[in-house]
Amino acid sequence: QVQLVQSGSELKKPGASVKVSCKASGYTLTSYGMIWVRQAPGQGLEWMGWINTNSGNPTYAQGFRGRFVFSLDTSVSTAYLQISSLKAEDTAVYYCARKMAVAGHNWFDPWGQGTLVTVSS
Amino acid sequence: SYELTQPPSVSLSPGQTARITCSGDALPKQYAYWYQQKPGQAPVLVIYKDTERPSGIPERFSGSRSGTTVTLTISGVQAEDEADYYCQSADSSATSVVFGGGTKLTVL
Numbered sequence: 608q609v610q611l612v613q614s615g616s617e618l619k620k621p622g623a624s625v626k627v628s629c630k631a632s633g634y635t636l637t638s639y640g641m642i643w644v645r646q647a648p649g650q651g652l653e654w655m656g657w658i659n660t661n662s663g664n665p666t667y668a669q670g671f672r673g674r675f676v677f678s679l680d681t682s683v684s685t686a687y688l689q690i691s692s693l694k695a696e697d698t699a700v701y702y703c704a705r706k707m708a709v710a711g712h713n714w715f716d717p718w719g720q721g722t723l724v725t726v727s728s
Numbered sequence: 729s730y731e732l733t734q735p736p737s738v739s740l741s742p743g744q745t746a747r748i749t750c751s752g753d754a755l756p757k758q759y760a761y762w763y764q765q766k767p768g769q770a771p772v773l774v775i776y777k778d779t780e781r782p783s784g785i786p787e788r789f790s791g792s793r794s795g796t797t798v799t800l801t802i803s804g805v806q807a808e809d810e811a812d813y814y815c816q817s818a819d820s821s822a823t824s825v826v827f828g829g830g831t832k833l834t835v836l
Contacts, residue, residue, distance in 0.1 A: 642825075652763075652771065652814050652827040668824065669729070702770060709777075711822050714761040716773040716782065 609633035611703055611719035618725045619693050627688045627722045629703035636660050636684040640706035642715055643677060643688050647699045657706055658686060693726045700724075730754060730819040732828035739834040746802040748831045750815030753796055760798040761816045762791060764809075765830075771814065775800060802833075810835045 614628040629641065643655040656667040658677040665677040676689045686703055701722050704715035732752040740746055750760060759778050763771035773782055775791040778798060788803045798817075802809055815828040 644827075651812075651830040652765075652816075654825045654827060704771075707776075712759050712777065713818065713825060714759075714773060714776045714816065715763075715771075716776070718770040718772070721770050 609705070609717055611705065611717060613701075613703060613719040613722045616723040616725070618727065620728055621693055621695060621726055623693050623726075624689060624691045625693060625724055627690075627701050627703075627724065629686045629688070629719050631684045631686070631705070634705075636679070636681055636686070640708065641677075641679075641686040642704050642706050643675075644702045644704065644715075644718075645699045646702065646721075647696075650699075652702075655688075655701075660686070690724070693724075695726050697724060698726045730824065730826050732815055732817060732826055734813075734815060734828040734831045736829070737832045737834065739836055740805060741836050742806060743804055746800075746805045746809070746833055748800045748802075748813050748815075748833065749797050750799070750817075750828045751797045752817060752826075752828075754820040755793065755796050755798055755817060757820050758817045758822065760791070760793065762789075762800045763814045763816065764811045765814065766811045774813075805833070805835055807835050809833060 610632045612630045617625050637660045642657040645653045655671045658665045674691050678687045704718040707714050762775040764774045765771040779791045790801045812830045814830045
């Protein structure tokens, strides 16, 4: 079945970097885009952007330009989210999800299980 | 920036009908989608393109729209439906994805 499996929880110090992985199975990674969503503790879902898995071209939402990088390794069907210069406010669960697109309309299914990134000194 | 507005919470008893609304100026031009998120779990798509239900989602989940408001209806709500529900759509130019703030459904 179609599944996205993310890497495990991370505990990082402020200023460090983290790389979260999202491995796709049950379908061809390059057939659908991949999105990233942040959910801070007790908060709602926040759109971070997406990566075109054919071209590797990322699109970042406002607020996620500069320290956030989306990348791919198609040889292992995996998408990555890297966050640099971590701050306490980056503490959140990060989700990947497959981007379904028809005639410019987009929805997301399925989702990875989420990766908790905790930034604390 | 574009926003989708949901009520923070809805509470009702088992067997009642839950209606969760989502309002946004661009909704007449853009489809709406709904996700269910149970505590400690990832979101799950329950309605796409306003009214379509993915396979495996119970028939008691349905979607509708009227003007600038879309509604997720859960008919005969069950204890297992207790969760946060998020609507999702796009701005009028379809350049930006947006999520509503979420509605916590409590089944008393």
